Amino acid sequence: MAKLPFMQPVVVGLALLFGGAIAIVATMQQKQVATPHHPHHDHHSSTATQHHSGGAPNTHAELVNAPTPPPQQATTFTLAIRSHSGEAVTQFERFQEELMHLIIVSDDFQVFQHLHPRYLGDGQFQVTTTLPQGGGYTLIADYKPTGANETVAMIPIAAQGAAPSPPAPTAQTTQVIGTTTVELKLPQPLKAGSAVEVAFRLRDAATQQAVTDLRPYLGEAGHLVILRETTPLKPVDYLHAHAVDRQPKETVRFMTQFPTPGRYKLWAQFQRGEQIVTAPFWVTVN
Template identity: 45%
Template sequence: MKDFFTALAITSTLVITQACASQVKSGETPRSTTVSNVNSPASHNMSGSQAPKAEKNSHDGHNINNSQEEHSGHSKLESANAIVKITLPAKITPKIPVPLAIDVTDKEGKAIANFDQFQEKLMHLIVVSDDLQSFNHIHPIYKGNGRFEVEANFPHPGSYSLFSDYKVAGKAEQVSVLKAEVPGNSPTAPKIDLATTKTFGNTKANLKLSQPTIKTGQEVHLIFNLQDAASNQPLKDLKPYLGERGHLVILKQSSPLTQADYIHAHAMKNTPAAEVHFITSFPKPGKYKMWGQFNRNERIITADFWVDVQ
């Protein structure tokens, strides 16, 4: 039998808008499948990749900035102060999916049974290498008694941070940071590319900013202009992705990665057909990497860009 070890999460509470979470109790009907399908696009989107097919009736995140007009106002919900632990194999081999178990308890160590569904999922898990070369967004399956299970794929040796995003029933949304190590020599990180136009499979993405220089603490409008790579024509087959026009995960280049380095937003409504707009702000100066995810005719496009914040 394989050796496993358990790590304690660094937990933070995010106070976000109540509109982002639906009050659906999870403890009553836990799903019976052991792990989520790691081959589905929502659960296996590496940086710059194009997944084979979109996962239906699911979602890819939330907006923690509260800066969008669709999400005005702040939640009055109190923190659950939940504690999260992760159990994973003692040795992880790159590119080989491994099982993960995530347990959510109260401060006394008692399992928390009920969770609210938000953005159509009970938990969102962002798995990113600390050098920001790889990115994966998966949805652990609730097994009951506070336990979530999923498989994850770690593509290369090095340190990884896992941002577990969940909502204890009736409480404010929380993000807990979990850590994993993959043995071996980490690949050399490529030079940071600040290009604003890139091609991802059959899709060309052009990133536009509302201001030439991004300033710390100031709201910035991020526009992803999406075109067909072959024709350079605006996309006509862009569909809602998990309830939204798109989702954006942002991480600050930092060592080690912490919850303070993490930003997650979803798209504004009523924007031009081939454009996806986000509004956010960056808390500290530095280099940030962004992963925008969009649904092109049931195929998920993951478009990554770097930005420099002054």
């Protein structure tokens, strides 16, 4: 329990005081999006979603019945989206085929889950998942209230127990994920603050031939989530890059922009047949 985020003792204390019916108010930040970037709109030439710290957010996310999940057991998370004045926000727009995209990432970036909570109505979303290890995590909820900007809310949680020591980050640019070899292609050196193309070449691990069974995933050629290595995570540290093309090819390209120098982890996701391939890479940005 030594590595709990600072909020957790407060949460536990409040939970004891008020019988568990408490909510964690997430840190949040609106993403100002210059152009619609929904995949069902024409955004083939779109650049990365930009994050700005200015501007008051319209909504925030709260974790209802904040659990302290035991690792390796199914845990249900219920998120409530509320306005500034505390009223339930009930209308959402679908983007990338879903009403909410929820990324769950462990503090050491070893665990990454990309989930789509079910909308229960009345501003509440629910998802059941199993966290594989103890220690701290961040829930990153990405949603778009109807008529408002896409919003990213971050909620720190702690699973019971401690995380195992993570392996050291590697600069490896090729990963074999199941039957797929994923090769990261980046301009070098990587500079913060300018648009950059991040590409992934996908080959069959057995034959080293280009994969032929790639399908769009959530309406795009692939998805790319990028997080800056920092504690605690803030919305500005989260990038969701959009694929340049809708139809996947052997090389799937994304445009993004790393805001500041530092170390980042990339999780590229593709759909091969019925299978989702998630390939993690560390990169250093100068």
